[in-house]
Amino acid sequence: MQAAASTNGRRSLVAFYWLLVVFLYAPILLLMIFSFNDSRDVAFPFRGFTLRWYHAFLTNPNLLAALRRSAIVATASSAIAVALGVLASFVLVRRRFVAKSAVSGLLLSPLVIPYLVFGIALLILFRAVDTFLTNTMGIYIGLGMHAIVIGHVVVSLPYAILTIVPRLELIDIALEEAGRDLGANARQTFRRITLPLLTPAVVSALLIAFTLSFDEYAIASFVAGDAATYPIYLYSQLRIRAGLPQMIAISVLVLVGSMVLVVATEVGRRRAERQLAVEETEGLLG
Amino acid sequence: MSTGQATASSNGREARRRHLRTWPGTVGLLSPPLLWLILFFLIPIVIVAAYSVGALSLFPTTQGVSFFDWKHFLSGDSIYIGLFWKSVRMSLTVSVIVVLLAYPVGYFLALVSGKRKYVLLLLIIVPFLTSYLLRVLAWKVILGSEGIINTAVVTLGLRDADHPVQWLIYSQFTVILVLAYVWVPFVALPIFVTLENLDRSILEAAGDLGASRWRTFWRVTFPMSLPGVGAAFVFVFIPTIGEFVTPSLVGGTSGFMYGNAISDLFTQGLDWQTGSVLSLFLVVVVLVLMAIFGRFVQVRSAGAG
């Protein structure tokens, strides 16, 4: 540790770190304060304490519907993305095959597509599919939640892989082999040994994919059709006068909720990982 | 779990071979994720390409395939190429600022902070997981003509109420500031991971050989952390060059970016052909960037485990 910084250097780094934390959190805290401000203006001066914005959004059916849609989309897309991610990670870690680097490149490529371009590309895809189906079979699928889910799975998949692969690399292949030798078939080995060991990474991946999807605007804005999700609704309200304080109130709740969720999951994951590390060590020693 | 260990290690190689054979084929495992990406990621981009040359179009047209829009765009006559370079400048500025802010933090967390480093890291990352739009909105409240900063400036008598600091909101500055704010937490991670994986003994060896800390940093630590910095840089540059939400909320006319032009061509101008040219050009730029920086973005290096 001494090699990395002198005492003064260390102090400066600590100060820099906390300054950055202030920079990151001050605007968020500010919004929290304004969610209790008794005025339709989100501006100073502060006009007194109120809870009415919190009451207001609870009775706003459009907002609640948007929240519900986001929850459904995020649940579906994170589940699919992580399931696909587990498969892909397993192959990437446990298998050798031709064109492996090309495949892994493709699997990770959504990481670097600007969401704007991808959203538009999906919009165009649905347009092309619908044109074809309408002309041939008279079917019209259109846009909507299914389209958002499809898009979010694509962009969440690389994150799922990046979260699961390192964990899978840590799991000793010998444990899986042991399971096989004890007569478990491939599926059983996977279900009884690999998957439990993977659980912390799977939970992390689900969480990342869920939060990514829940808050995603750019892709959703192009393919949502009439199924406005929470960020889309929020965006539309940001630009008109009346809805703002309500939006801030609900966002503060979502924000606090997601912070609690993230921290809780992270703590839980670390605990589980420590537990597993102990078991693994015991396993190897035993 | 502890019982099978001896057997496994005794004939591990044989077991592994069996293991590989009896699992459903690699193809079977790989096809769901690959198919998903081919159907919903690659094919859409191919369709965008078809739009860009007029092979497909929004409204029925008599016009056939034509590279006119591409030629126009690349010849430099198009106003959008100028806008592209403006956006590149803005994104580069954002990326540099973000790396400059995140590097000391990554360094501190990985090499200096000690036991609590994961808690401290989490503290930095959490804002990234909260509402993007709301974090942008917060800056409107801070930077507006009657926002927090201008209210303070006016109260202190530095300026009169009719002449607040104008460049704070609706300017390139605002877009750069807000984008930097939004991306810092995200970038701290890859930098942290690279520094965390450094072999400490090398640093200590440098110290033992009499190198000063600065010298050690510039000659050893920094060069070794460059892959993380590169990854961080690319991970900020790519989304910000395609950014359209933040400029539309806080950019005003001067903060208008390439992404806004693309978005408008699709939703307002209904000129999908030009919009597709602009989109695909962005994809090409990204591919070139990845060809250069691609080695930084591999499964292992960016792992957040």
Place this chain on the structure above:
Amino acid sequence: MTSDIDPILASRLDRRDFLRYAAILGGAGVLAACKKAVETTPPAGGSASASPRPSVDQEPGILKVFDWDGYGNDTYGDHVLWKAYAKKYPDQKPKFILFKDDDFGYAQVANGARYDVVHPCAYRWPDWINLDVLQPWDTSLISNFGDLNPAFVEGGKVNGRQYFVPLDWGFAAPMYRADKVQPIEDSWGLLWDERYKGRISWWDSLNMFIVAGYFNGVANPWDMTDQELQAQKEFLISKIPLVRALWPVDPTPDVLNGDIWITYAWPVHWWAAKDYGSGKGLDVVYMNPKEGRTSWNCGMALFKDTPNYYHAHDYVDAWASAASALWLVTNDAYGHTNTTLDLSKVPQELVDAFSLDDPTALEEPHSHVERPIRRRDVYNQLWGEVKAAG
């Protein structure tokens, strides 16, 4: 069936019975004229007239309304506009699908999206007709139809059939804060007054080309030649550095929080800024520029394949009522085509600001009624270039 007997029928019979009655009569041939007209529509999608229409009870009921952002979400209490409908169908609240920009809304329908009712504006009506997705209204089912201004109503006809029920209209003009801004003269030129650099907002729309056209004395800003368009483009590019922001949905927040003093505005923006909150109203002026305000009007159209035929008519009927008109005028400061609106219930300053009592207010040269732009794609393309130069 003339409109003056509709209220009588409606008052004697339960509303639902009345509709049933009308439907039966329609089937029996009393409305044969209308029927005939429907049957002579172009062949595409002609099945609607062949099979008997399900009665109102058999309709799915949840009406899908495709409307401008700002309506429908009830952000401004606009459920009043369809109060009568909500009363009649308390369990079937309409579903609103909103577009911020009517170009994109139009593109979505061109792409295949279908709803029950749409609310396009007159300058786009021919485009909507060309999409071949609409059917004409049966005006006998709209009890308030006879109260609507005949001049507007006539404009909503295509080939003699009522494809659009014109309901709302309004102006577009410069608005400014009187406490901060002293215009040299009443002119659209305020939108590029050098003295207020960085305090100006334009609408994010090709309509800025129309405004520039009138300002620069172009003969017909709605159908400019290439040369004229090029000149307006260069003019706007030279002026956009003065402009701080373009507003896509609502400039009011920026006006209220002091970022903007001068903006292209609709009446609702002036009214909102003036009356905002309790007591924090701003001293804003809605200008009557010497080049003339522009004006727009919009109306409801019915999708050809709607399963909610009768629901849709009732929805539009609710919008067309005098009560809705009063709400629209007093809350949004927009005009309404219902002529039975009692202006004495409307604040006098609204009547004055928008000449609600002057039937010639919408005529040339006082104002320029918005009309279809033949080369809309070119206007849009050039507007995109203006923004890219910003």
